[in-house]
Amino acid sequence: xxNFTFQNTTKLIFGKxxxxxxxxxxxxNARLMVTFGGGSVKKNGVYEQVTRALxxxxxxxxxxxxxxxxxxxxxxxVALGKEKxxxxxxxxxxxxxxxxxxxxxxxxxxxIDPWEIVLDASKSNEILPYAIVMTLPAxxxxxxxxxxxxxxxTDEKYGFAVSHHPEFSILDPETTFSLPDEQIAxxxxxxxxxxxxxxxxxxxxxxxMDRWAEGILLTLIETAPKIRANKHxxxxxxxxxxxxxxxxxxxxxxxxxxxxxxHDIGHELTALHGISHGQTLAIVMPGVWRVMKAQKMSKLxxxxxxxxxxxxxxxxxxxEWAIEHTEKFFRSLGLATRLAELNVGEKTIAExxxxxxxxxxxxxxxxxxxxxxxxxxxxxxxx
Amino acid sequence: xxNFTFQNTTKLIFGKxxxxxxxxxxxxNARLMVTFGGGSVKKNGVYEQVTRALxxxxxxxxxxxxxxxxxxxxxxxVALGKEKxxxxxxxxxxxxxxxxxxxxxxxxxxxIDPWEIVLDASKSNEILPYAIVMTLPAxxxxxxxxxxxxxxxTDEKYGFAVSHHPEFSILDPETTFSLPDEQIAxxxxxxxxxxxxxxxxxxxxxxxMDRWAEGILLTLIETAPKIRANKHxxxxxxxxxxxxxxxxxxxxxxxxxxxxxxHDIGHELTALHGISHGQTLAIVMPGVWRVMKAQKMSKLxxxxxxxxxxxxxxxxxxxEWAIEHTEKFFRSLGLATRLAELNVGEKTIAExxxxxxxxxxxxxxxxxxxxxxxxxxxxxxxx
Numbered sequence: 001x002x003n004f005t006f007q008n009t010t011k012l013i014f015g016k017x018x019x020x021x022x023x024x025x026x027x028x029n030a031r032l033m034v035t036f037g038g039g040s041v042k043k044n045g046v047y048e049q050v051t052r053a054l055x056x057x058x059x060x061x062x063x064x065x066x067x068x069x070x071x072x073x074x075x076x077x078v079a080l081g082k083e084k085x086x087x088x089x090x091x092x093x094x095x096x097x098x099x100x101x102x103x104x105x106x107x108x109x110x111x112i113d114p115w116e117i118v119l120d121a122s123k124s125n126e127i128l129p130y131a132i133v134m135t136l137p138a139x140x141x142x143x144x145x146x147x148x149x150x151x152x153x154t155d156e157k158y159g160f161a162v163s164h165h166p167e168f169s170i171l172d173p174e175t176t177f178s179l180p181d182e183q184i185a186x187x188x189x190x191x192x193x194x195x196x197x198x199x200x201x202x203x204x205x206x207x208x209m210d211r212w213a214e215g216i217l218l219t220l221i222e223t224a225p226k227i228r229a230n231k232h233x234x235x236x237x238x239x240x241x242x243x244x245x246x247x248x249x250x251x252x253x254x255x256x257x258x259x260x261x262x263h264d265i266g267h268e269l270t271a272l273h274g275i276s277h278g279q280t281l282a283i284v285m286p287g288v289w290r291v292m293k294a295q296k297m298s299k300l301x302x303x304x305x306x307x308x309x310x311x312x313x314x315x316x317x318x319x320e321w322a323i324e325h326t327e328k329f330f331r332s333l334g335l336a337t338r339l340a341e342l343n344v345g346e347k348t349i350a351e352x353x354x355x356x357x358x359x360x361x362x363x364x365x366x367x368x369x370x371x372x373x374x375x376x377x378x379x380x381x382x383x
Numbered sequence: 384x385x386n387f388t389f390q391n392t393t394k395l396i397f398g399k400x401x402x403x404x405x406x407x408x409x410x411x412n413a414r415l416m417v418t419f420g421g422g423s424v425k426k427n428g429v430y431e432q433v434t435r436a437l438x439x440x441x442x443x444x445x446x447x448x449x450x451x452x453x454x455x456x457x458x459x460x461v462a463l464g465k466e467k468x469x470x471x472x473x474x475x476x477x478x479x480x481x482x483x484x485x486x487x488x489x490x491x492x493x494x495i496d497p498w499e500i501v502l503d504a505s506k507s508n509e510i511l512p513y514a515i516v517m518t519l520p521a522x523x524x525x526x527x528x529x530x531x532x533x534x535x536x537t538d539e540k541y542g543f544a545v546s547h548h549p550e551f552s553i554l555d556p557e558t559t560f561s562l563p564d565e566q567i568a569x570x571x572x573x574x575x576x577x578x579x580x581x582x583x584x585x586x587x588x589x590x591x592m593d594r595w596a597e598g599i600l601l602t603l604i605e606t607a608p609k610i611r612a613n614k615h616x617x618x619x620x621x622x623x624x625x626x627x628x629x630x631x632x633x634x635x636x637x638x639x640x641x642x643x644x645x646h647d648i649g650h651e652l653t654a655l656h657g658i659s660h661g662q663t664l665a666i667v668m669p670g671v672w673r674v675m676k677a678q679k680m681s682k683l684x685x686x687x688x689x690x691x692x693x694x695x696x697x698x699x700x701x702x703e704w705a706i707e708h709t710e711k712f713f714r715s716l717g718l719a720t721r722l723a724e725l726n727v728g729e730k731t732i733a734e735x736x737x738x739x740x741x742x743x744x745x746x747x748x749x750x751x752x753x754x755x756x757x758x759x760x761x762x763x764x765x766x
Contacts, residue, residue, distance in 0.1 A: 001556075001621040003398025008391070014638065015386025173384075207605060207622050208629065211598025219591040238384040239590050242637065246591065251634060254625065255397065 001206050001255040008250050010143045011168040014242065016234070018172050019046070019133060022053035022090075025168045026131065030088035032059040033081055035101045037093040038066065044178040046135055050092055060084050062104075065093065068150045068157065068270055068277070069100035071115045074107070081108040089130035094183075095139025098132045099147035102162045105130040118149045121160045131167045135175040137241040138187030138278065140194055140248025142169035150271065157271040159263070171245060173237040184227060185333040186278025187244065192220050192329075193281040194247040197259045200289065201365045203298035205256040213252045214306050216243050221307070221329060228332075261364035262288050265374055268352045275342060282330040282337055287381030288364070289323050291373065295366060340383035349378040384589050384638040391633050393526045394551040397625065399617070401555050402429070402516060405436035405473075408551045409514065413471035415442040416464055418484045420476040421449065427561040429518055433475055443467050445487075448476070451533045451540065451653055451660070452483035454498045457490075464491040472513040477566075478522025481515045482530035485545045488513040501532045504543045514550045518558040520624040521570030521661065523577055523631025525552035533654065540654040542646070554628060556620040567610060568716040569661025570627065575603050575712075576664040577630040580642045583672065584748045586681035588639040596635045597689050599626050604690070604712060611715075644747035645671050648757055651735045658725060665713040665720055670764030671747070672706050674756065678749060723766040732761045 013021055026032060034050065041047040062077045077100070081089075086108060091101035106124040107114040117124045134142040141147065145161040176184075199213035220243055226236035246252070265288070266280030289296060297319055304310035304322030313321065327337045336342055339349075356362075357371030369377070396404055409415060417433065424430040445460045460483070464472075469491060474484035489507040490497040500507045517525040524530065528544040559567075582596035603626055609619035629635070648671070649663030672679060680702055687693035687705030696704065710720045719725055722732075739746075740754030752760070 001398070001618055001625070003401060005394065005396050005404075007394035007551075011388065011390035012637075013388050015384070018386060168390075206625070208598060208602040208626055211601055212595050215591060215594025215598055218594055222590060235384055238638070242384070242589070243591055254395075255621070 002257065004255045006250055006254055008143065008165055010165040010249070012143060012245065013168055013170045014172075015238075016172055016174050018170050019049040019175075020053050022050065022133070022170065023057065026088060026090065028057070031084065031086050032057070032088045032090060033062055033077075033084065033086040033104075034059050034090045034092060035062045035065055035077065035097055035104065037097045038064065040178070041092055041135065044135075044175065046092060046133065046175050050090075050133060059090075060086065065097045065100040067094075067096050068148075068274075069096045069103075071103070071118065071149055071151050072153070074100050074103050074114055074149070077104045078107045078114055087128055089128055090133065091130065092133040092135070094134070094136025095141045098134065098141035098166075099139065099149065101130055101132070102141070102145075102147040103149055106162050115149075115151060118151075118158050118160050121162060124162070127162050127164050129164070129167050132169040133175075134169055134171050134241075134245075136179060136183060136187060137171070137176060137244035138183075138190040140191070140244055142166060142171060143245045143249035146248070148267070148277075155271050157267045159267075169245075171241050173234055173241050176237050176241060177232050179231070181231070182276075182334065184231060184240075185335055186276050188220055188224055188227075188240065188278075188333055189282045189330055189335055190278040191240070191244045191247045192217060193262055193285055195252065196285060197262060198253045198256060200296055200299050200303065201257045201259050203302060206254065209252050209254055209256050210302070214303070216247050216252065217307050219243050224329070224333060257365050259288075259365040261292075261369045261377075264363040265352065265377060268355060269344065269348070272348055272351065273342070273344060275344075279335055279342075282333075282335040283339055283342075283381050284377065286323050286327050286337060287377040288369075289326075290380045291377045292364065292369070293319055295368075338381055338383050339378065345382070349375050349382070352378060385640065387638050389633055389637055391526065391548055393548040393632070395526060395628065396551055396553045397555075398621075399555055399557050401553050402432040402558075403436050405433065405516070405553065406440065409471060409473065411440070414467065414469050415440070415471045415473060416445055416460075416467065416469040416487075417442050417473045417475060418445045418448055418460060418480055418487065420480045421447065423561070424475055424518065427518075427558065429475060429516065429558050433473075433516060442473075443469065448480045448483040450479050451531075451657075452479045452486075454486070454501065454532055454534050455536070457483050457486050457497055457532070460487045461490045461497055470511055472511055473516065474513065475516040475518070477517070477519025478524045481517065481524035481549075482522065482532065484513055484515070485524070485528075485530040486532055486543075489545050498532075498534060501534075501541055501543050504545060507545070510545050510547050512547070512550045515552040516558075517552055517554050517624075517628075519562060519566060519570060520554070520559065520627035521566075521573040523574070523627055525549060525554065526628045526632035529631070531650070531660075538654050540650045542650075552628075554624050556617055556624050559620050559624060560615045562614070564614070565659075565717065567614060567623075568718055569659050571603055571607055571610075571623065571716055572661040572665045572713055572718055574623070574627045574630045575600060576645055576668055578635065579668060580645060581636045581639060583679055583682050583686065584640045584642050586685060589637065592635050592637055592639050593685070597686070599630050599635065600690050602626050607712070607716060640748050642671075642748040644675075644752045644760075647746040648735065648760060651738060652727065652731070655731055655734065656725070656727060658727075662718055662725075665716075665718040666722055666725075666764050667760065669706050669710050669720060670760040671752075672709075673763045674760045675747065675752070676702055678751075721764055721766050722761065728765070732758050732765070735761060
């Protein structure tokens with residue numbers, strides 16, 4: 001096992017009716033800004049629950065943090081925060097609102113442009129306390145330091161990490177009942193791939209973390225059909241919501257190496273074509289696994305056996321079947337698993353190869369996925 | 384899934400050579416007391432590593448916190464802490480040193496006797512920050528709020544919970560290489576039962592937490608023979624040490640009911656006969672499972688299948704086989720699984736029945752294990 005240091009200070013408040021606990025968690029003298037997305041929370045009752053919980057308190061609202069949150073939008077929130085001397089932030093929405101709010105929290109007390117903080121988070125000398133009411137399980141942002149921000153002007157999309165966890169996160173599975181089917185599908189896939197990026201690496205590093213990662217994957221596989229049958233199934237949505245939080249809060253990454261090539265490549269597809277994040281992962285991950293099969297063979301065999309019950313066949317067959325089962329699961333969610341299905345072709349592959357080559361820093365567990373290898377991966381999931 | 388609120392702020396520093404990170408974690412102006420057990424840390428090099436890490440800093444040493452730490456000993460530490468105006472504690476040792484140090488930390492700033500805090504932790508109005516160098520994986524004390532303290536004068540042993548987690552805990556698997564075999568056996572059993580107390584309850588509450596609990600059990604079952612073969616096997620000891628911390632830090636208890644009858648009954652055997660905690664659990668748990676079989680049937684079947692691969696037979700047979708496999712595992716650790724093996728008989732059973740009946744608060748998941756049921760359980764594991 002690798003040496004590691006781990007701490008996750010977020011207070012997780014989970015279950016139906018828990019939004020009313022908001023007020024007690026936020027200091028009564030906080031100068032609060034509440035951030036939102038496009039307005040779905042006004043339709044599903046969450047906005048009403050939040051404002052009822054904050055009744056009698058002053059707060060500033062900021063609306064319009066979009067999916068794949070844009071630094072252009074967030075700059076306006078930062079300016080408003082500076083103007084109002086905000087010192088506490090509450091994000092209400094999905095992973096994009098949470099991610100955007102992390103950048104706002106890291107920028108309000110800084111003189112530099114927020115995009116500079118995305119490029120180098122150490123340039124933020126102070127981050128305001130922030131909390132999250134999470135209404136779309138997927139990114140795990142509710143319990144980690146990470147955020148992914150897009151830049152329209154440069155067609156770029158990068159992840160960065162802030163220095164402090166959310167003070168608290170409220171997860172009420174009932175807030176997810178009104179999510180569109182495709183958002184749920186993207187979210188389940190995103191969660192699955194978060195686990196896989198920490199799991200499909202060198203075998204034998206931590207038997208316990210392997211079991212926990214496999215435990216999340218098995219839970220997602222068992223839960224997805226229940227949600228498809230009835231997305232008002234409270235327990236199924238709770239199981240999924242808890243899985244999403246546990247997938248990327250650091251727990252399953254203790255003492256093991258990680259990969260993240262699928263995310264790195266997927267981000268480019270979102271940046272260039274606006275394809276939803278979860279959808280990009282369903283396409284790219286099988287390509288990564290096929291092209292990197294030799295490096296990942298031992299773990300692919302373990303995954304195939306423990307998650308899909310594949311015990312017969314040659315190693316090569318079992319590894320391939322494990323990948324095929326995974327693709328079949330993604331397709332069962334209604335997702336595409338080939339670039340051609342979204343009309344993405346050679347021109348995009350060449351552009352992504354150019355970007356990775358230009359950047360120079362190869363990705364993946366072995367840092368051996370460079371521009372050329374990236375093109376090979378994308379061709380493996382082309383059609 | 385049950386609603387829950389969860390937070391665990393402990394910084395976990397894991398791996399070989401990590402004791403040297405101590406100094407950076409403790410504020411340089413802290414008035415520090417370092418607490419120890421009986422002196423084994425002077426033989427295995429841990430004391431030297433700790434003092435080297437703290438070189439150039441003043442600190443007070445308190446020695447002699449015994450297994451099943453006694454309030455009589457801890458009162459002396461509290462008096463010393465008050466005298467020296469201590470404001471930070473560092474426990475170096477196993478679960479007993481950690482537990483005792485929690486009571487010291489909760490008592491130094493209080494005017495009342497420490498035993499009053501054991502009986503009602505809310506009477507501690509302030510707890511000093513404390514940290515742990517854990518050298519004996521077992522209790523999970525390194526990453527939770529719990530402590531168990533004995534009172535010689537009254538032959539009592541109770542658990543209580545402090546209000547703050549350890550600031551940090553350092554777990555270096557190499558510090559466990561010199562542990563006596565029986566300590567390792569007790570620790571593995573203690574860890575196994577910590578998981579079971581949160582798992583062998585009503586089925587279907589949280590599929591993910593079930594998987595994670597089963598993951599720890601499977602890891603312990605796979606790791607124990609490796610440790611028996613070679614207790615200097617770094618990875619095996621690391622897997623066990625991580626399992627012990629994860630078993631009782633709250634992670635696997637999210638949204639599920641718990642039991643703890645085995646611990647409640649086992650504590651009485653320790654209080655009355657000085658039997659090691661882990662050993663009491665190996666005897667009592669199979670008795671609890673047999674007597675409460677009807678209530679636990681559904682989970683026993685799941686446990687049998689997923690942990691021991693038991694899929695054939697009637698429900699009654701499969702449940703019994705699952706219990707027998709568990710007993711066989713405990714015996715493979717070198718532990719007794721019957722009271723008669725330790726010369727404990729009817730007289731003790733009657734006394735424990737009397738104590739539980741007198742106390743009046745029944746234990747177990749369903750709060751239906753009263754004095755009479757406790758006697759029935761102890762008779763089920765008598766010989």
